Amino acid sequence: MNLEKTLFDYHWDQSGQGYFLTASDANDLVVRPKNDADEAAPNANGIMART
């Protein structure tokens, strides 16, 4: 699996910048959170900016 491509295909916000936390085909949440702040563990957007 190409991790970066799969992340982009299912999580990238096409209308702006950054990655949504949940996948585009996930139905568990009503809304798709997209944050840029770290919590106790780092945020996906921060990690991707670093790598």
Next chain:
Amino acid sequence: MKILRKANQGATQVTQGTTPSLLDTAAKQLFGVTDPVNGGIRGAPKFPQAGLLELFWRAGLKTHDKRYHDLVIKTLMQICSGGIYDHLGGGFARYAVDEEWLVPHFENMLYDNAQLIVLLSEAFVESGQDLFRVRIEETIAWLEREITTEGGGFAASLDADSEHEEGRFYVWYASDIEKILSPDDYTLFTQTYDLMPSGNWEGKTILNWLCSAPYSNPEEEERLTRIRQILLKERDKRVRPALDDKILADWKGLMIAARVRASEVLARPEWLFLAECAFHFISESMTGSGRLGHSWRSRRLSFPGLASYYANAILAALALYRGTANPNYI
């Protein structure tokens, strides 16, 4: 539903225009809330706040303002000496309820330990502080002994409670230790580890060396190592806190990257092996239909994974590529 979705789009926009100077400003302003005596953020409870410490570390590298690295090193010294660290078994608890890092909430999370191993590695390179090297080694050993599950998984966390009591597994009555050790060893141990009959927490003792100077005497340190082994063996007879053995790819990715960094810094190539096993676990057992799963437990995988799982798996893959030069990781 439509309204909710629309509201969400506005509310969760990733901040536009993050610039290097904005990071400098953030570090400068956040420095104002730090604790010059105990490290970390002023007041209690005290969480390690690894992300914040990393911000300060990077700010120090960038601005050459010595205060940033001094603060991170001070914080790590306190965390490595306080009760938030398990002085017998290795590993860091989630947070301390007091401002001196003495009384932990006795729960060990994979992500905290991963992030602290990375910070300790960077701090060791700069300071050469032996305490940091030993804490990395002991925490790697803890990871292998307590947290690693069959097939190269790293479990998510260790509970705080055992036998319906928080911290019971970790704390001591002075009288119990007195029974086990020789009088000389007992005296040395009490002087080093804040052990007294009245205890330092609810009549019991949380082992710590906040009040002693680490590694000041090699002969004593050798004796203390032997004493710690005796006590760890004794402690192993107790009922253990439960292991939350679900496996989350994001926390696991952090720990893989941490093991690689520590192995580079301390020249311990053998630490890469388990990191590689752990990564193979993600790419084999936690993957299906070209996607990463959410969490894995007892051979069951739920779907789909979160963005952080991919991001941290990428972080782990890049670290492993750096550590092994194996092009299959990229």
